[in-house]
Amino acid sequence: MSKQARTAIEPTREENYAEWYQQVIKAADLAENSDVRGCMVIKPWGYAIWENIQRVLDGMFRETGHRNAYFPIFIPKSYFEKEAEHVEGFAKECAVVTHSKLEDDGKGGLKVAGELTEPYIVRPTSETIIGESFSRWVNSYRDLPLLINQWANIVRWEMRTRLFLRTAEFLWQEGHTVHESYEDAMQETLKMLDVYADFAENYLAIPVIKGEKTESERFPGAISTYCIEAMMQDKKALQSGTSHFLGQNFAKASNIKFQNRNGEVQYAWTTSWGVSTRLIGALIMTHSDDNGLVLPPKIAPSHAVIIPIYKNEEERAKIMAFVDEIKQELKHIQYDSIPLRLEIDDRDLTSSERSWYWIKKGIPVRMEIGPRDLDNKSVFLGRRDKEPKEKQGIGYAELAATLPVILDDIQNNIYNKALGFRNANTIEINDNKEFYSYFTPKNEEQPEIHGGFASSHWCGNAACEEKIKDDLKVTVRCIPNDAKQEDGICICCGQPSQRRVIFAKSY
């Protein structure tokens, strides 16, 4: 029995989810670990996904009035110390630059030299360094709102790293905005959360829950942190984006003051919000299957591949002429406002090898063209959201009109599948015993896999949150923005509670 008769990825999700994740990345050639502690190399297919994420999000940020800028990668230690909670949150895992050169060590090697008078931190986030500029840019209410975004690399010296999900260096965008009032800043915080949710659902095809973090999971220095939470296929939650209402904390730390409409000088209100290459981890774990990566068409590096199949040079000439005809026909087709991206895989491999290559890479549509298809002037089309063997013939004449429809159908289909999975694995639990049972591993081989999301009452007390975390490794993922006022009792202590929150294990 050939390997592909079972699944292209081994182990399967069922057998070993964590290892399956690594193998999907490897099979799709998305990224690899480097020798540099915790830093990854993002390979072309993975980086192209990030570029598509950037392109779409950047458009959304522009639409909402933001402009891009770029700030220094280094943060002087003294800036870092300005906001107490902030430094507390990041000091334990940061890359510190202390020297400015290497010198001959007299033993044929190099030693560090040129010690700096003040150490610099490689940015783990940029509130303090950007705040320094903002304190100069903002003088009057006329300068507000100031709506800035930065695309950048970030370093957090994480101990346990995992490709895309948690790496010492990662790529992200960080929005930083300044406002006249509490209300304006809060509105911005929630608006950008909506942008993230819109992007996650309509482009990444990942259903998300919008909500607020509890105090224990808040961004260090923020007044409140909002997030989008997604369910992965192991039923754990992945925080996929955050938007922080910073109040006047960072304005005070960085001295961002302005003359308000009454002529008084006051501290401004700021926000920050970000998503990172972690989204690629979310994408992989939401849609992929035991045959490899599954990509939403709107974010796939390429939409479709043509696989010509022939036995000899004579056949080849005819088929490649037809392939070229198709290529010309599809040249002006747009999907989601960008030109259709088409691969042609004419490598010297069997058609099955080439098909599997693209299945593992998650390309939405495969079109095989053999001598028989030539006679019918048609292609044999396989969709990544269906079984590999399930294919349909499509006539050349319909292709240009049909392809965008099929891509939309795949996009919707994988979103609905993910939504169905989340719904099937989210339940309301009102009983403490049931709650504990729900989060107790069923499969000893994979103790991390548990029941899913629990929508349960919580009294708001940090002690209850901590007890549940200690007992079950389960945390409050968020207090959903759309949580209804409802009388109930806390799942932990039994005290009265007015609303349900989402409990889950998480990445």
Next chain:
Amino acid sequence: MSKQARTAIEPTREENYAEWYQQVIKAADLAENSDVRGCMVIKPWGYAIWENIQRVLDGMFRETGHRNAYFPIFIPKSYFEKEAEHVEGFAKECAVVTHSKLEDDGKGGLKVAGELTEPYIVRPTSETIIGESFSRWVNSYRDLPLLINQWANIVRWEMRTRLFLRTAEFLWQEGHTVHESYEDAMQETLKMLDVYADFAENYLAIPVIKGEKTESERFPGAISTYCIEAMMQDKKALQSGTSHFLGQNFAKASNIKFQNRNGEVQYAWTTSWGVSTRLIGALIMTHSDDNGLVLPPKIAPSHAVIIPIYKNEEERAKIMAFVDEIKQELKHIQYDSIPLRLEIDDRDLTSSERSWYWIKKGIPVRMEIGPRDLDNKSVFLGRRDKEPKEKQGIGYAELAATLPVILDDIQNNIYNKALGFRNANTIEINDNKEFYSYFTPKNEEQPEIHGGFASSHWCGNAACEEKIKDDLKVTVRCIPNDAKQEDGICICCGQPSQRRVIFAKSY
């Protein structure tokens, strides 16, 4: 006399070129210095120029078969040590990460802690870290050519910094490619030099000379370095892009080997090439005038601004309705394959203040619309390449067709102006005395400004190069690719020489 009756930028180029440069950047709001040693903040208008540079170049890299990827920002010291010349070239000015956290120092502050077993260098260029990946990616001739590009931030701890031209941190792209043979790698090196020259001339409107660097100006570790050199308005040269033929040096250092077509394992041939945010410095110094920035339309963040002029609310309503009509009319106009980017400046400032604001920012076209223009259904159009007062009326009906033509005309006009300037300040010099006189400052206030470019014979001897550098601060900028074989005598030593090179002072 109002300030603008003279020039918007003070001092003028004539008065103090170096300070004029800083003031143009300030007036156009492109960038500013930060408190972080030598690092700049790139502000939205400056960053938008960089984004346009990225967009166009990225398209050119794709067209020539390259794909983007991303590699770690940190380079272990041991990698750095692998190529002797390379480390020699960069060790004196690099940011070294030695610690991984900050701890309470017991005095209310923080001290560095968590010393790393091996220091990391923040990348000053990525040959060694990318080489490490390539050694794993390349196994057979079938894997070649490997054509990769990275967009990234770079740190070189320069002592004397200047916005865009030389900063401790800068943004760039670095191409890294691997080939089967000397010929293939050399062809790639020259091809990418052509891409850079094409981009500089046809997008940035900067005429450049393509040529090879002498040994003393070569990239550390390269076999040969090719460059594009441009003349700034102070007649100094600015190296604007480089393409390096690395031979097998870095393949040996990083162990990039492959099985060739004869089944033998051999070292590969590599190249690297890059341009950086320095191009923005080149852009500023090539085109700007004493009224501020001048931008080539193909790279300007916005192509045109509409400045509505009215005295009261009644006029305002009518004029804004017309402005809206124009906006709709121009909505579908493309310039250089992208939608026309239009600003509408309705701020509560005089029309003169708003005009000067945009003149200083270098926007190619200004369209003023006052009550009289409304009657004629026309706009009053000013071009950045003409005098501020020189304006022309253009009827609404012609606007959509005329604007792209005007933009092209500006693009060509500023290129030709720059080319004319370079030609007027480049001469063939065959006499040593004339050469020394040419490069002796004429204006004591600005000792840096000198004759321009000299096309003179050079024997190829490093001693002559060094003598001229010591005497005059003049260097060989390049040996032009199109240098003709010609008998002559070295401008320094009088020995026979077969070709002229370009001598100039440089940034």
